[in-house]
Amino acid sequence: MSRLIVLLCLLATPAAAEPLDPPNLAILPRTPAEAARIEAVLAPPADFLRPEPFEALPGGAASVRARDTADAFSQSSGNMPFEREMDFKLGNGLFRKLWVASPSSTQASDGLGPLYNARGCQNCHLKDGRGHVPAGPKDDAVSMFLRLSVPGGPSPEGIEEWIATSAEPTYGGQLQDFAAPGLAPEGRMRIDWEDVPVTLGDGSTVTLRKPSYSIADLGHGPMADDVMLSPRVTPQMIGLGLLEAIPAADILAHADPNDADGDGISGRASITWSAEADAPMLGRFGLKAGTPTVLQQSASAFAGDMGIANALFPDPWGECTEAQADCRAASHGIEPGKRDDLEIDRQGLELTAFYARNLAVPERRRVDDPQVLRGKQLFHEAGCPACHVPKFVTHRLKDQPEQSFQLIWPYTDLLLHDMGEGLADGRPEGRATGREWRTPPLWGIGLTEQVSGHSTFLHDGRARTILEAVLWHGGEAEAAKARVMAMPAPDRAALIAFLEDL
Template identity: 65%
Template structure:
């Protein structure tokens, strides 16, 4: 297998001497080999990303949600699985190799092949595609279905008072892995090992009256960890259920300059609109420095590579050069688990997922193309778009960015994209709170999720279940769960006339 360009680039980056750890206010684009924008380019960027002067009219270029990387909409369920449209023929081979690794089912060690063994000892899934089926979003267990594949529980305990964050990151909320269950609870295990728990949920229906005589119903989850194999969790355990998110457009989100994201931050609500986006600053073992968090429900990972490596470790118990522990999330208290045979091999960098394999998976994840918008000039969609802006939804779901100019990543270089996210943390209120901090994110804060592709969820994933734990069964329910900074917008949606509310939802479905 020839080395991928992604691996060669990673090698060049990691070979560079690292400066002293950066303070949070000195964040830079460590992960990008970006060419600085000229003053002329900066003016053009400001022009094309400015709010529309008339939101009832379509904007130029918004059909191409991912810029030149945008892919045509497929009629089947593979709409999220296409390579960036501007990818070279040569690089499509790397994409296919990465897809092969993404869809691979891993087995426990030892096995007849060193390329696929090392699963576990504890795991949530045997492959990336198992959770991100067809590169779409996961879902919670259905009625009478105990199968929690495509979601899991994060777990941690508070750190002792006064514990400092890494490199002195301001406002970092220090936590520790659970002493018995680690940082993530796994509901599967290899032969001879007990699974840690079984995920159970009960639902409570909550009626919501809407203007115009309509009604909706929200389901409030009661998540429980049962059949605990290593003793009780204890009173200090903080649990957070997480559903696997959709995969598309990750490389484009990674290519947005840090400065452009921080320009939307307003932690003290200086403009008085009630919305206070904050960046999550996290530690990067990839670059040995604090970086802006972009990925995950609380923006806990700064790069696609780190997110991928963390999933290999936590979800499948597979070691990588970034997270080299072959026991995965097995804790010191799980002595039999830590003594299990692993799949690390000298031919694979003495880990279970080699750097080359990690680079290929990262390249694949970066280059899953964003489908084109639909119905951008439809009258109802345009009316819904105007309502979206009137209700100030675009303050968090920022429509457009322009990516950095990247000589080494042509697919993501200098593209006008429409992800509808600011990648910042927002307080969403008690209704959605998990009360589990992550880096600088509090227990009520969540990253604004990108909306591109959301209207194709049912086509790809076979369901319409949204939010971090899949509790919302429709886009309307997802909106009605908004609280905190979004409470005013949520109440305005409740008060809309039925046809205006339908137009808003029609707009969201066009994304």
């Protein structure tokens, strides 16, 4: 009852006067009979002796056969109609495209930067998978960057509990480590590591690595003394369209910001600004759930990571601030009368988002293995599903058959949670405090090394194993972590086996 009250209160706020579901969804209302079926399907498992019905298909009918190659995350939705496959392939081409600085003879591909982090989407999301921490100062890895902000700034009208911050006055909202010819990069991220030993209940020790971040080689003058830094490793891309299709009301039903039920878990909704709807909307994407839709996430990456002007963020200079006059005055790739007077036109942006929306979730590999089933039981007993909610049913949609009315198993509530001081970046973002992060989906986590060539996790890649990632949990997850630490070694192995099968 308490969560229902929370939901009704949230829906009564000015933030929810506009629709909280993404504007691109043509939603068909559920019937009372469907609602009853869904309630039964989403109930917790009755036992752990056998898999639940359809558990082997985490992406519902959109799931695909699990491949044993690095292409495991690069397949299209398994239920995609044949006539839509060309859109997926065209989107893939744009996702893999390398942009060049202007002026260039390749006018359909120029407009990069002038300051940027990557030349193409695939450069960061290599094989559509997770990014990695640079191996050293000469590693040109582009799958990790620093967010920048300073205290103060405007708050969007109609969004309560917004923590006012703004971009760093000179360097903008993220550090750009590459530049077009004739300009200097903004700087270089530096990471220093400290070993942190953790002793488990059985006396064994795990050594965590704690990072600290700074910036070297500033190329555009001094940076504000009160700048806040937050590292970002690019996440995997699978299942984004399915997450977008989860009803907002079903996500909000898990929110309990005041911990009214007393379980120590206080998930909060991220209400953010939709550039598409020009209104507040439920945030679902990004490490702090600061973006509401796949299209806006794609548009933001084009503008912020590559400096490519698009329909939602049309400035041709991307992240360049007013203080960076040389950057704003540099040549850009907009040709009047072509590509909607942008560097990528609306159709190209939508094809890229269609591709991102339809990267399929691989099937489970050992869903009926006794050790995996034992690990699933331990996952539930430790309290992990309080944040990593196992399953949802997506909206019934008029014109998106791939995402329509699917039982999915993402293991996330898409809400913000206080993860403790150990994981805190100290940088607020919208409604998220400096200690809060969105619960990341767990599907596909066991294929990380196969796809990305490494097995590092969390928002900044500090955890080198799944167990290390668990041991960094704190705050609302402190009790669950303590239960894992107290497990006998065979039980911890079973828990990890379950997670690796997701």
